[in-house]
Amino acid sequence: MTRRRGVVLAALLLPAACVSGEPALQHADPGGSTIVGDASIVGDASIVGDASIVGDASIVSDASIVEDASARVRGLDRSFGDAGLVVTKLGPGDADVRAMVVQPDRRILVVGDAVGPRGLRVALVRYEPDGALDESFGDRGVVRTAFGASAEGLAVALQDDGKIVVAGASHGAPTGTDVFVARYTAGGDLDPSFGPSGDGRVFTSFGGPVDRAHAVVVQPDGKIVVAGSSFADATGLDFALARYRADGALDDGFGVDGKVMTDVVGGAGRDAIYGMALHSVDGELRIVVVGTDGGPVVARYLPDGRVDESFGDAGFVRGLFDAASGAFNAVAVAADGALVVTGHAQGDVAAARIDARGAPDPRFGEGGTKRVAIRAAEEAEEGMGTGLGLLADGRVVVGGFARAGEGARRQFALLCLDAAGALDPTFGAGGIVLTPMAGSAHGLARALALQPAATPGETRVVLAGSALADSSAFALARYEP
Numbered sequence: 001m002t003r004r005r006g007v008v009l010a011a012l013l014l015p016a017a018c019v020s021g022e023p024a025l026q027h028a029d030p031g032g033s034t035i036v037g038d039a040s041i042v043g044d045a046s047i048v049g050d051a052s053i054v055g056d057a058s059i060v061s062d063a064s065i066v067e068d069a070s071a072r073v074r075g076l077d078r079s080f081g082d083a084g085l086v087v088t089k090l091g092p093g094d095a096d097v098r099a100m101v102v103q104p105d106r107r108i109l110v111v112g113d114a115v116g117p118r119g120l121r122v123a124l125v126r127y128e129p130d131g132a133l134d135e136s137f138g139d140r141g142v143v144r145t146a147f148g149a150s151a152e153g154l155a156v157a158l159q160d161d162g163k164i165v166v167a168g169a170s171h172g173a174p175t176g177t178d179v180f181v182a183r184y185t186a187g188g189d190l191d192p193s194f195g196p197s198g199d200g201r202v203f204t205s206f207g208g209p210v211d212r213a214h215a216v217v218v219q220p221d222g223k224i225v226v227a228g229s230s231f232a233d234a235t236g237l238d239f240a241l242a243r244y245r246a247d248g249a250l251d252d253g254f255g256v257d258g259k260v261m262t263d264v265v266g267g268a269g270r271d272a273i274y275g276m277a278l279h280s281v282d283g284e285l286r287i288v289v290v291g292t293d294g295g296p297v298v299a300r301y302l303p304d305g306r307v308d309e310s311f312g313d314a315g316f317v318r319g320l321f322d323a324a325s326g327a328f329n330a331v332a333v334a335a336d337g338a339l340v341v342t343g344h345a346q347g348d349v350a351a352a353r354i355d356a357r358g359a360p361d362p363r364f365g366e367g368g369t370k371r372v373a374i375r376a377a378e379e380a381e382e383g384m385g386t387g388l389g390l391l392a393d394g395r396v397v398v399g400g401f402a403r404a405g406e407g408a409r410r411q412f413a414l415l416c417l418d419a420a421g422a423l424d425p426t427f428g429a430g431g432i433v434l435t436p437m438a439g440s441a442h443g444l445a446r447a448l449a450l451q452p453a454a455t456p457g458e459t460r461v462v463l464a465g466s467a468l469a470d471s472s473a474f475a476l477a478r479y480e481p
Contacts, residue, residue: 075428077478077479080477081478084478085475085477086477087467088473089473089474090114090123095123096472098111099111102450106451108126108128108476110124110127110156110447110476112152120151120171121145121146124144124153131478148178152169154167154213157224158218164183167213167228176208177210179203179211179226181244182201183248193247202248211230212272213226222245227273234268235268236267237270238261239260239264241287241289243305244258260301270293271292273291274291274327277339287303289301290329291328296352299311317358320360325345330343332389339356341353350370350372354368382410384401385398385399386447386448387399387446389448393419395416395424396418402434409441409443412436412445414433415432442468442469443466443475445463451478460481
């Protein structure tokens with residue numbers, strides 16, 4: 001297929017004060033403050049399904065869905081892929097990116113899901129530092145794995161030994177949709193030392209019909225924490241966390257039987273965790289989660305799974321953007337221990353900086369928050385921050401997607417804020433770069449990662465997501481911050 005050069009368009013932007021998540025394609029689960037346990041790990045063969053890693057669809061790099069470039073706007077790194085962009089189709093069906101991580105060797109690992117002859121499978125794709133497929137990984141750069149009748153790969157993390165941990169949602173179990181956690185070797189094979197069946201996989205039910213993991217982290221001691229949502233009849237979607245030992249067994253020192261559920265908003269609301277980070281407080285580990293869909297929320301948990309009531313208002317930070325809708329999607333820990341978060345609120349991209357006590361940092365934005373409305377002509381359009389990175393010079397890069405006009409397609413969006421939360425005028429046009437897909441295709445960026453440049457001391461920003469036309473494909477863009 002033909003490959004064309006990419007174009008980057010800039011948008012005008014009006015600041016405000018709010019952050020949001022990614023409700024367009026990732027649905028949140030509401031949470032609360034009760035701890036619910038006694039949910040079994042399901043290992044039934046009907047859940048496991050077809051465990052083979054298959055290469056049942058061709059890999060096609062289809063950059064023709066990226067627009068022709070007549071000019072370059074500063075920001076997009078043309079040394080990456082084809083003029084800054086890489087689009088990978090995994091066969092004739094849909095393929096959607098959900099998460100990404102950059103390895104110490106600068107290779108880029110992307111996780112999501114893809115439709116093939118056997119249905120929806122978890123897809124792992126690894127790229128060389130320059131955007132080429134890493135043919136040493138899996139089947140010419142791609143690993144597809146079945147988890148039950150169908151599955152979504154929603155989160156990824158790296159262990160210190162190079163093994164890859166993936167989490168998400170597995171459909172078709174007797175208990176409905178369950179959380180799955182899988183571990184792969186550095187070469188893309190399922191790790192037989194993980195999971196009770198020795199097949200590299202663990203399935204966990206929180207007791208409701210729909211359980212999903214949207215985030216995963218690996219603790220310094222090798223334990224694995226996943227976070228997402230679980231549905232309960234009385235409270236709707238609730239925050240859900242689980243912690244596993246290094247062998248995949250649930251850690252009974254966390255919550256009840258390794259699991260925690262929290263009803264954050266109360267009632268039958270939608271409380272879901274979309275992002276997570278480990279936070280060191282006075283030398284002790286804390287777990288910070290961000291999410292909801294009833295307004296952006298930050299919460300912090302103690303090592304044993306209890307809510308950390310010394311943080312914010314009895315463990316929670318709410319109301320930063322005075323928004324009844326929206327969520328935080330990503331969180332990062334700054335060098336001084338502050339938390340930087342991003343997401344969406346009522347259609348705007350939003351970011352905030354919170355100190356280690358849970359108080360907004362008045363030195364950032366407007367009272368600790370920054371809200372950005374991306375506009376075209378007179379129309380206020382949808383914008384969402386789905387990932388963020390902290391640069392060594394104190395700047396914050398926020399990635400996500402936005403529309404550029406009424407009824408218009410979505411585009412990859414990258415914003416650069418200075419240490420004080422103001423848009424960086426040296427980046428793109430007024431601090432923003434929008435990267436469109438060709439024709440009527442939509443671009444939905446769901447993950448951001450920082451990649452060390454080939455030149456020591458320099459950094460690149462990678463956005464990963466989906467290009468949606470007649471069918472969807474994996475899409476990556478790299479920028480020079």
